[in-house]
Amino acid sequence: MSGPLFNKIALIGIGLIGGSIALEARKRRLANKIVAATRKAETADLANKLKLVDHCGTDLAAAVEDADLVIVCTPVGACGAATKAIAPKLKPGCIVSDVGSVKQTVIADMLPHIPKGVHFVPAHPVAGTENSGPEAALLDLFQGRWCILTPLPDSDAAAVDKLETFWKALGSMVNRVAPADHDRILAITSHLPHLIAYTIVGTADDLGGHLNSEVLKYSAGGFRDFTRIAASDPTMWRDIFLNNREAVLEVIQRFQEDLFYLQRAIRWGEGDKLFDLFTRTRDIRRALIHLNQA
Amino acid sequence: MSGPLFNKIALIGIGLIGGSIALEARKRRLANKIVAATRKAETADLANKLKLVDHCGTDLAAAVEDADLVIVCTPVGACGAATKAIAPKLKPGCIVSDVGSVKQTVIADMLPHIPKGVHFVPAHPVAGTENSGPEAALLDLFQGRWCILTPLPDSDAAAVDKLETFWKALGSMVNRVAPADHDRILAITSHLPHLIAYTIVGTADDLGGHLNSEVLKYSAGGFRDFTRIAASDPTMWRDIFLNNREAVLEVIQRFQEDLFYLQRAIRWGEGDKLFDLFTRTRDIRRALIHLNQA
Numbered sequence: 087m088s089g090p091l092f093n094k095i096a097l098i099g100i101g102l103i104g105g106s107i108a109l110e111a112r113k114r115r116l117a118n119k120i121v122a123a124t125r126k127a128e129t130a131d132l133a134n135k136l137k138l139v140d141h142c143g144t145d146l147a148a149a150v151e152d153a154d155l156v157i158v159c160t161p162v163g164a165c166g167a168a169t170k171a172i173a174p175k176l177k178p179g180c181i182v183s184d185v186g187s188v189k190q191t192v193i194a195d196m197l198p199h200i201p202k203g204v205h206f207v208p209a210h211p212v213a214g215t216e217n218s219g220p221e222a223a224l225l226d227l228f229q230g231r232w233c234i235l236t237p238l239p240d241s242d243a244a245a246v247d248k249l250e251t252f253w254k255a256l257g258s259m260v261n262r263v264a265p266a267d268h269d270r271i272l273a274i275t276s277h278l279p280h281l282i283a284y285t286i287v288g289t290a291d292d293l294g295g296h297l298n299s300e301v302l303k304y305s306a307g308g309f310r311d312f313t314r315i316a317a318s319d320p321t322m323w324r325d326i327f328l329n330n331r332e333a334v335l336e337v338i339q340r341f342q343e344d345l346f347y348l349q350r351a352i353r354w355g356e357g358d359k360l361f362d363l364f365t366r367t368r369d370i371r372r373a374l375i376h377l378n379q380a
Numbered sequence: 381m382s383g384p385l386f387n388k389i390a391l392i393g394i395g396l397i398g399g400s401i402a403l404e405a406r407k408r409r410l411a412n413k414i415v416a417a418t419r420k421a422e423t424a425d426l427a428n429k430l431k432l433v434d435h436c437g438t439d440l441a442a443a444v445e446d447a448d449l450v451i452v453c454t455p456v457g458a459c460g461a462a463t464k465a466i467a468p469k470l471k472p473g474c475i476v477s478d479v480g481s482v483k484q485t486v487i488a489d490m491l492p493h494i495p496k497g498v499h500f501v502p503a504h505p506v507a508g509t510e511n512s513g514p515e516a517a518l519l520d521l522f523q524g525r526w527c528i529l530t531p532l533p534d535s536d537a538a539a540v541d542k543l544e545t546f547w548k549a550l551g552s553m554v555n556r557v558a559p560a561d562h563d564r565i566l567a568i569t570s571h572l573p574h575l576i577a578y579t580i581v582g583t584a585d586d587l588g589g590h591l592n593s594e595v596l597k598y599s600a601g602g603f604r605d606f607t608r609i610a611a612s613d614p615t616m617w618r619d620i621f622l623n624n625r626e627a628v629l630e631v632i633q634r635f636q637e638d639l640f641y642l643q644r645a646i647r648w649g650e651g652d653k654l655f656d657l658f659t660r661t662r663d664i665r666r667a668l669i670h671l672n673q674a
Contacts, residue, residue, distance in 0.1 A: 121397065154457045232597070232598050232630050243455070273582060274587050275598050279603050281642060285409050285657075286572065286573060287647070287665075288661060289635045290568045290569060290656055291660070291661075291664055293564075293631065293634060303526070304526055304566070304569050305570075305668065311609065312573055314665065315605065315663070316658070317662045318656075318658070324655045325651075327646050328646070331647070334646060340583050341455075342639070342643075344583045345575075348578070348579060349632050351623065352625055352627070352628060352629060361614050361620055364610070364612070364614035367582060368579055371581075371608065374607050
C-alpha cells in the first residue's frame with residue numbers, strides 16, 4: 087500500500103474519543119491531513135491549543151470538504167443534526183462513521199441524511215475514561231480494546247473493510263455485530279453498570295444525610311470504583327440511556343429480578359444461594375482475565 | 381515509651397487481613413513476638429513458608445498464651461467459635477479485638493466468651509483487595525485507610541486508646557463509631573456495592589447465554605471493575621451478608637427505590653431527571669477526591 091490509508095480525515099466533535107482518534111491517527115500516520123470541527127468556539131480553541139489536529143473550526147460542513155473519512159464523535163443525541171449539517175459537502179465515495187455507544191437510534195438519526203454514493207458504516211470503539219472534552223484525549227486509548235462495527239445490510243463491502251483496517255491500525259480488535267445485538271450487549275456490559283453506579287452514589291449520598299454522618303468518608307475499594315464510574319459525562323450518558331431505551335429497560339428488569347432473588351436469600355438466611363453465586367462470579371472473573379480483558 | 385507497643389501479638393486466622401497485620405506490625409516493630417493460628421494445617425504451612433509470623437500453628441488456644449493483643453481475623457461467621465476456643469488461655473488484661481466487616485453480630489457472638497478482666501475492643505480496618513489467603517498478605521494495606529473502632533459502653537478506656545495507637549501505628553486513621561451505625565454505613569459503602577457487583581456479573585452471564593454470544597468479550601471499564609469486585613472471597617462475603625442482614629436489607633430497598641425512579645425516567649424519556657442525578661454524582665466524586673479517598 088503506498089501512502090497513508092486516508093488522504094483527509096474529518097472529525098465532527100473533538101472530545102475524549104474524537105481527540106484520541108486524532109492523536110493516534112497522526113502518530114500512526116493514517117492520513118495526510120486530520121481536521122476537526124465542533125460547535126463551540128471555546129472547544130475549538132482548546133483543541134487547537136492542544137494541537138490535536140491540523141485545524142479545528144466551528145464550521146462542520148467546511149471541515150468535511152474533500153475528506154475521505156468522516157467520523158461523527160458527538161454525544162449520540164446530536165449525531166443526526168451533525169450529519170444533516172455536513173451532508174451538503176460530503177464527497178462521493180467517502181466513508182462516514184461514528185463512535186456512538188448506541189447504534190440503532192444513531193443509525194436511524196444519521197441514515198436519512200447520508201447522500202447517495204457516500205458510504206455509511208456505523209461503529210463503536212468500546213473504550214473510554216470518565217473524563218471528557220479535548221483535554222481528556224489520550225494516546226493508546228484504543229490499544230487492545232474492541233471496536234464493534236455494525237454495518238447495514240447494504241453497506242459497501244470495501245468501505246466496511248477499509249474502516250476495519252483503520253480501527254485495527256489504531257490498535258483495536260474488530261468485530262462485526264448486528265445493530266440490535268450491539269445495543270443489547272452494551273446495555274448489559276456498559277449501560278447498566280453505569281446506571282447502577284450513578285444510582286448507588288446517589289443512594290449513599292441520601293443515606294449519609296439521614297445517618298447524619300460522613301458516609302463517604304469510609305468508602306473503600308468497592309464504593310470508590312462506583313464513584314469514578316458515576317463521574318462520567320452527564321450529557322453523553324443521558325443520551326445513551328434515552329437512546330438505548332428498550333435494551334436498557336430489559337436489562338434493568340433482569341437485574342432487578344436477580345437482585346430481588348438475593349435480597350430474599352439474605353432475608354431467609356440462605357447462605358448456600360449466596361455462596362453459589364459468589365463462586366460462579368469468581369470463575370467468570372478468572373475467565374475474563376484469561377480472555378485478557380481485565 | 382520504652383520497648384514496643386505490645387509484647388506478644390496473636391492472630392487467629394492468617395488470611396489477607398491477618399497476614400497483612402503481621403507483616404506491617406513486624407516491619408514497624410510493634411511487638412517482640414507475633415504468632416498466628418489457623419484451623420487448617422495447609423494454611424499454617426503456607427503462612428510459615430511465607431514467614432508471615434514467628435510461628436503459625438493450628439492450636440488456637442496455645443497461640444494466645446501470654447499474648448497481650450489477640451486479633452481474631454476469621455470470616456465473621458467463625459468469630460464466635462474462635463473466641464470460644466481461645467477463651468481458656470487468654471491472659472487477664474490482654475486486649476481481644478477483631479477485623480470483621482460487620483460489628484453487631486460479631487460482638488454478640490464473641491462477647492459471651494470474653495473472660496472477666498480481658499478487654500474486648502471490636503474494630504474494623506476498612507481495607508482489602510479481592511484476593512484472599514495468606515498468599516495475599518501485603519505491606520501498606522492499611523496505610524492511609526480508616527480503621528473504625530466500635531468500643532462497647534463499658535470497654536476499658538485505656539485498652540481502647542491502646543488499640544487506637546496500634547492501628548495508627550499501622551498507618552491508619554482511626555475513628556470510633558457505635559456498632560449499629562458502623563453496620564449501616566458499611567452496608568451502603570461496602571456491602572451493597574459488593575452485592576450489586578455479584579448480581580450484575582451473574583445477570584450478564586445469564587444474558588450472554590440467552591443472546592448466544594460472548595457478552596463478556598465486549599466488557600469495558602465499567603463492567604471490568606464489577607468483575608474484580610465480584611471475585612472477592614465467597615465465604616467472607618456470604619458471612620457478611622448473613623450477619624449484616626437488617627442494614628443490608630434496608631439499603632437494598634433504598635437502592636431499589638432509586639433504581640426504579642431512574643427506570644421510570646428512562647421509560648418516559650425524562651432526560652432532565654437523568655442529567656440532574658449524573659451531575660450530582662459527578663460533584664460527589666469531586667468531593668471524594670478532595671477528601672483524598674479516591
